[in-house]
Amino acid sequence: MTPAARLSAAIDIIESIEAQRAPAAKALKDWGTSHRFAGSGDRAAIAGLVWDVLRRRASSAYLMEDDTARARVLGMLKLERGLDVATIAAMCDGSRFAPPPLTAQEERALASRTTAGAPPPVAGDYPDWLDPYLTAVFGDDRVTEAMAMASRAPLDLRVNTLKAKREKVEASLKHLGAVPTPWSPIGLRIQLGADARNPGVHAEEDFIKGAIEVQDEGSQLAALFTAAKPGEQVIDLCAGAGGKTLALAAMMGGKGRLIATDSDKRQLAPIHERLSRAGVHNADVRTPKGDADPLADIKASADLVVIDAPCTGTGTWRRNPDAKWRMRPGALEIRLKDQAEVLERAAALVKPGGRIAYITCSVLQPENGGQVRSFVARHPEFTIQPPDQTATVLWDKAEAFAEAALKSDEGWLMTPRRTGTDGFFVSVLKKA
Numbered sequence: 001m002t003p004a005a006r007l008s009a010a011i012d013i014i015e016s017i018e019a020q021r022a023p024a025a026k027a028l029k030d031w032g033t034s035h036r037f038a039g040s041g042d043r044a045a046i047a048g049l050v051w052d053v054l055r056r057r058a059s060s061a062y063l064m065e066d067d068t069a070r071a072r073v074l075g076m077l078k079l080e081r082g083l084d085v086a087t088i089a090a091m092c093d094g095s096r097f098a099p100p101p102l103t104a105q106e107e108r109a110l111a112s113r114t115t116a117g118a119p120p121p122v123a124g125d126y127p128d129w130l131d132p133y134l135t136a137v138f139g140d141d142r143v144t145e146a147m148a149m150a151s152r153a154p155l156d157l158r159v160n161t162l163k164a165k166r167e168k169v170e171a172s173l174k175h176l177g178a179v180p181t182p183w184s185p186i187g188l189r190i191q192l193g194a195d196a197r198n199p200g201v202h203a204e205e206d207f208i209k210g211a212i213e214v215q216d217e218g219s220q221l222a223a224l225f226t227a228a229k230p231g232e233q234v235i236d237l238c239a240g241a242g243g244k245t246l247a248l249a250a251m252m253g254g255k256g257r258l259i260a261t262d263s264d265k266r267q268l269a270p271i272h273e274r275l276s277r278a279g280v281h282n283a284d285v286r287t288p289k290g291d292a293d294p295l296a297d298i299k300a301s302a303d304l305v306v307i308d309a310p311c312t313g314t315g316t317w318r319r320n321p322d323a324k325w326r327m328r329p330g331a332l333e334i335r336l337k338d339q340a341e342v343l344e345r346a347a348a349l350v351k352p353g354g355r356i357a358y359i360t361c362s363v364l365q366p367e368n369g370g371q372v373r374s375f376v377a378r379h380p381e382f383t384i385q386p387p388d389q390t391a392t393v394l395w396d397k398a399e400a401f402a403e404a405a406l407k408s409d410e411g412w413l414m415t416p417r418r419t420g421t422d423g424f425f426v427s428v429l430k431k432a
């Protein structure tokens, strides 16, 4: 397919997403099914265009003074891809499979309009109803923070120290352009291109042998901040597919007891294969069976309970720009209730002198500092560990991290703009 034909396809797909309120991933899959002639390069390039439109869904329409799918795609080419009018016009030459030529109004908008003066939710590309929440966290910086949250994310890898050293894996993945991540001592980063083609890390020998895992650097730091140590009893209460569990296991160096569970057995299912590939032998996966509590035998004995809490995921918008437009206020209410429940459960599992690490991949205060404040108000036996103390695990990078991240009384907030990671909140709570 020519670049122009790919553009036409992206416009069609954006039209179906808008008209049917379909999830982008489904719309892309449906398009692929009905256009079997398209090769993998075409599909990746078209998906890249569609995801980029969703990143710039509001600002592109504002730029073009038009909210049609075509306008959003054209506006995105300027705002996200930095193309000039002549280049965009050349792609819309009206030839077979190409979009029709630019109108005079479109040419004028692409040549002279900007998003300066647009309302913050438009300039920052987020739903209007979230504006008070983002204002509460970022104040006047909310547009720049949100723009970074809309930008494309790199692919981050965590080196599994049970099996390998970072320098060795870095050398072995040189052909993918892997370089050390700025903060995590065990992270590697691969920059991704505009098309949504992934570099196939899952087929690399390092991956197959368990030396690497895909994990955003913010998630790696959140795990490090728990300070899990060899010999401890650690419970990963919301283990899901095991991203944090694997990181905790590596920190524990195979010593101690690591218990992983989740309220949803389907989320938990992939953890078995991942633990085995990573060479983890001290993990005890507790799959829920009906209403029975899989941790019923554990009473105030854990050194550390990690809560990688169910949350709105606002910190991961750059990896899933579709999610932010689909998020509804009701979702926040549900998450707040879930988080309070999980915190209550953790309080009973942790031993006196132990700690809870509360983590979200959200930037919204009610899920972060708000949740922690309510918890310590209900549980005076817990105190918040000063965030500077939590960051000491970064050694020589702790000071720079403290300047980059957003510190509150309750914990650290990482953001794409500040730390170049997904948005992550971490608070450590000590039990007297």
Ligand SMILES: C[S@@+](CC[C@H](N)C(=O)[O-])C[C@H]1O[C@@H](n2cnc3c(N)ncnc32)[C@H](O)[C@@H]1O
Pocket: 237, 238, 239, 240, 241, 242, 243, 244, 245, 261, 262, 263, 264, 267, 308, 309, 310, 311, 338, 341, 342
């Ligand atoms: C952010 S995800 C976990 C991601 C995972 N820890 C990782 O690093 O890959 C949150 C998880 O919490 C689980 N969850 C939701 N409510 C829960 C509850 N009340 N108790 C335990 N887990 C819960 C969800 O099923 C989901 O898997």
